[in-house]
Amino acid sequence: MTSRTRRCPRVVCGIVAAVGEVDVQLCREMLARIKHRGPDDTGEIRRGNVWLGHQRLSIMDVAGGHQPMTDTERTTYLVTNGEIYNHRHIREDLGHDLFETGSDSEAALHALIVDGPAGLARLRGMFALAFMTEDGDFLVARDSLGVKPLYWARRDDVTLFASELRAFDPADRPLVESFPPGHCWSPNGGLVRFADAVPARVRPARRAEEPGVWDEALLKSVRETIVTAVENRMMSDVGIGVFLSGGLDSAIVAAVAAEYARRHNQPLPTFAVGAPGSSDLAAARIVADYLGTEHHEIVMSKEDARAALPKAVRAIEHYDPSLVRSSVPNLLLAEYASKRVHAVLTGEGADELFAGYSYYHEEPFTDPDALQAELVRTVKELHHLNLQRCDRTTMAFGMEARVPFLDRDVIELALSIPPEHKLVTPEKKLLREAFEGWVPEEILWRGKEQFGDGSGAKDVLEDAVRTSPDVRAADGVELRTREEAAFYSIWREELAGIRSESTLGLFATT
Template sequence: MCGIAVVHDFRPTPERLEVARATGESMLAPIAHRGPDGQGSEQVGATWLGHTRLAIVDLAGGRQPMRAEGPGPAAGAWVVANGEIYNHDRLRAELGGPFLTTSDSEVVLHVVAHRGVAGLHDLRGMYAVAVVTAEHGLVLARDPLGVKPLYWARHDDRLLAASELGAFPPEVRAAVEEFPPGHHWTPAGGLQPFVDLREDPLGTRRPADWDGTPYVAREDAHTAIRETLVDQVRARMMADVGVGVFLSGGLDSSLVAAIMVREAERAHGPGAVVRSFAAGTVGSPDLVAAREVASYLGTEHHERVYTDDEVVEVLPDVVRSIESYEPSLVRSAVPNYLLSELAAQHVKVVLTGEGADELFAGYHHLRELDEAALADALVDGLEVLHHLNLQRADRVSMAFGLEARVPFLAREMLAVAQRVPVAWKLLGEDGQEHAQEKAILREAFAGWLPEKFLWRRKEQFGDGSGTADVMTRRAESFVPDTDWADVEIEGLPPARSREELGYQRIFAAHLPGIRAEAVLGRFATA
């Protein structure tokens, strides 16, 4: 939902503010694809706020930048927001307003004004926001997992922030860094964390009967997993526009689709339409499996079948969209990109299965780990998602003005997954009871899908869609250098393969001056 841009001047004068305004306006054009439904900007004291809108909630009244009117502590505050706040109705009831719209973004204003920056912990959803209040000045914040992107830079006594790397002017790019997930920033307080995903993901919003202790009975874990995921899928179906689902035919997306069908029928009666979308090469495993699941669930199913030539043709657009050159990310992004292009012709919102593998040990390479190592690996996996799967999911969908939502990565799901003993997530030898990856998740939804769907083996999206094979076959066609291993690109680490060098060249031509650390953080040279 949208793109944001911010320019805050630490030495504001009329002349400097005019330069800041011009800089800010130039930052909106590169992120216009994130918000095809409108664009706005506002100078608020020393801070310029810009916004490109993808209208999903309160289509008529949700224009941004948005100002709070009096009376009350929020009077005169402004916000630009990218994302969705799923508990905004509850927060409205608690805060009292006055509210001028039904937009979830307006609630962010009142949370900060009434509860201070610590109140950001109470938001449930995915977001990157900038709020300007009389008390705090500028407040920047990003959701705990980094589902929504945010970057920032300090240049010429100004702070610049934006949703994508491409928004930053060339002279600023060497200073651009990623704004860390689960943090907020104010001029007075600096950068501060506001949530601890390892120890206390729910914080002040935990249920009254929540004790956080590990489950003892496997059946209790099943119940909690099932009920919580259903709740989070239901919350993410919130929209005033069409909502669909990305369906690969694997466990995670199939469960999300199955829940959506039940929820749609519960809300609208039998025959309620849920639109599903799949992509792949002819005869690829994901395409075949998704078709079977869609037929079983009765979704209105749409497919994007592509050729080898189309994969190679679209690669430059994909690398530019995801703003990364990491090969596994690019491979999975190609089918997602083509899938998003298809879905955007029918809906404005899609739900995906991202995150289940990190919660329930879905990757085959985790099979060799003991309990302690697996526990660490799962936490590490969650902490880097914003550089990998979440970055891919956000960029390829928003490239077409499509919002992707991730119910598995709700903080409530994280809290439930933390209570599942690590021993129950271990991947044993084939043939043993509970040996298959994510067995506890599969067991929790027994009866929701036929066994052949519920227990289908996992494949990486790029592999299951057939894209990885295309990349391998065509690598030499887009990087013909015989001495590719000796080629260096300024600011980027040495390419680990011919394929990666090709992506680096596209990236460097699109974003000259951007450092590797802004793309992959502390994993830039790993």
């Protein structure tokens, strides 16, 4: 790294972009609507028929982290949201002399400068980005899993992009669609896939002759791959914590993070939330005591849950009951944690990779081939559901959530394991055995419990929906329960104008 390189934080932010007949005032209004994603710094630039805007949370090196980012000749510009985990390798490949800051985003900038759209294949991480040149070239892209959100609205005169639905003007909301993960778009090249959430080559290595019987080599491979994924997400100049639900997945993440923190002489804050006496709070406390973390508990009263309910629906831009139930405690947790750390690790994705949900163990998924297909499907659909909740509840308070189980290497390894091994009981037995000794025994073998249930959110929210509208079809959406109708009414009020079939498909439930 050259002497002119400045240290720079990874970027927690929101982006807006437009290409075509640009209305600068409209673009600024869009950016203002997502200021919560990065309340400390606003950047914008227009070149010809392209406009880029960026909202940033300034953690350190305010000057070096400002976006839109540009090269030394000021001929290319980039706004991005997320992290490029392999930015150091990209620097090695491209040459350190190209770089002026330590920002992982600058690695994306130079990858695109050197290779054009093909440079996207270099990037490992979670990101949504928009890139333009002085000559009028323009490119937008989203990571293969859709960990970071991106939406677009295509009008005849202009194409608009933003990190959240709420950014779009009400008049444009009927046109809004989710930008597909693993794709890039340019005015000349159109929509092109550059990466798959689950690469086509990922297939189970073999059929398991003895389901539930595996050797130490497989356990070691699972353990080491997950450890590496967690440690890659611990590298930061800012405080990092862990959302600790008390379940297996977050306990594993916390255990690896705690070991990393000890080696680097760093504290590790952990955060748990639940109703008084909830099982999640008790289990999280056991894990925190075992690991010796700086533990924080948020005890959620019925009044807290009721007050947070409309905020949660608005934040996640969703009305699915199970997602809303988990979002209420998540929002309260994020609000508290954001005052103490700038990023958190979560256990998202482990259930989809290792068959943790109970329905995976019911017909028709007791057939190994059917289970494998369902696991692949649900991993690909995470950006519509759990990842949307994960991003929005944390970014509502300018804090970033990182998801180590959804590292590319973890996904490829987990989905190459014979599905028969995932049908044995207890669920996720292989994952449990891989981390024996890392977490307390009573947590290692604790049964699966949905976060909304274990936290007590489901119970404390029951009263809030007893007076909700009757179940009915609305705007082309079949509302299945009184609870869903209540959540939909909040969602619709916040995002009035989003009625098109393509957009409502963003909220399809499983």
